[in-house]
Amino acid sequence: xxxxxxxxxxxxxxxxxxxxxxxxxxxxxxxxxxxxxxxxxxxxxxxxxxxxxxxxxxxxxxxxxxxxxxxxxxxxxxxxxxxxxxxxxxxxxxxxxxxxxxxxxxxxxxx
Amino acid sequence: xxxxxxxxxxxxxxxxxxxxxxxxxxxxxxxxxxxxxxxxxxxxxxxxxxxxxxxxxxxxxxxxxxxxxxxxxxxxxxxxxxxxxxxxxxxxxxxxxxxxxxxxxxxxxxxxxx
Numbered sequence: 001x002x003x004x005x006x007x008x009x010x011x012x013x014x015x016x017x018x019x020x021x022x023x024x025x026x027x028x029x030x031x032x033x034x035x036x037x038x039x040x041x042x043x044x045x046x047x048x049x050x051x052x053x054x055x056x057x058x059x060x061x062x063x064x065x066x067x068x069x070x071x072x073x074x075x076x077x078x079x080x081x082x083x084x085x086x087x088x089x090x091x092x093x094x095x096x097x098x099x100x101x102x103x104x105x106x107x108x109x110x111x
Numbered sequence: 112x113x114x115x116x117x118x119x120x121x122x123x124x125x126x127x128x129x130x131x132x133x134x135x136x137x138x139x140x141x142x143x144x145x146x147x148x149x150x151x152x153x154x155x156x157x158x159x160x161x162x163x164x165x166x167x168x169x170x171x172x173x174x175x176x177x178x179x180x181x182x183x184x185x186x187x188x189x190x191x192x193x194x195x196x197x198x199x200x201x202x203x204x205x206x207x208x209x210x211x212x213x214x215x216x217x218x219x220x221x222x223x224x225x
Contacts, residue, residue: 041219095211
C-alpha cells in the first residue's frame, strides 16, 4: 500500500466549476501536508501548506485536512483553463526531512 | 526573494556515459537541499538531501551520487548511466530552520538515457 494515494484522473470539469481533489494517506505520523500544481514538463509549484486539521484558504484555493480519517482535499473555486495541470499532494512527519508524495491527479478545465 | 536554478533543462545521454546535474539557490543561506526523481505514474521519489556543505543523506541506493561543494550548490552525478536512470530530476530547497516547512522546487532536468 502506498503511503499517499491519489486518483490519477484525468478529471475534466467545465470552466467555473468547483473542483475537489483528494488524497488519502496511511501514515499516522504525518503532521503536515502540501499541495503542488505541476504544469506539463515543469517543476511543481507550491500551492498550499497545512500543519493541522481543518481548513486553510488562499484565494480560490482551500486545503482541508482530516487527520482522523487520514484524508486531505484541495478545493478550487471558479476553476479556469489555466488551472489545467497535475496536482500533487504530499505528507511529512513532524521533525522529519522527508515528504512523501502522491502520484498526482490530472485536471482539465474546459471552456 | 529566493530563486532556484537547475541545469541543463534537457539532456540525452548514451548508456554508460557520466552525468552531472547542477542546482543553485539564491537569496538564502544554508538551505536544506534535495534531489527528487519523478517517473511517470510513480510520483516523486526522494534521492538525496543535504543539511549543509559536504553532508549528504541517501534515501535510495542506486547508480547516482550527490555532492554539496558550496552552501547553495547541489550536484547530482553518475559515473555510468543506466537506461533506468531516465526521468525528470527535480532539485528543491527549504529554509535551514524549517525541516518541516515549505519545500520549493526548481524547473527540473529531463534526462533521457538511450
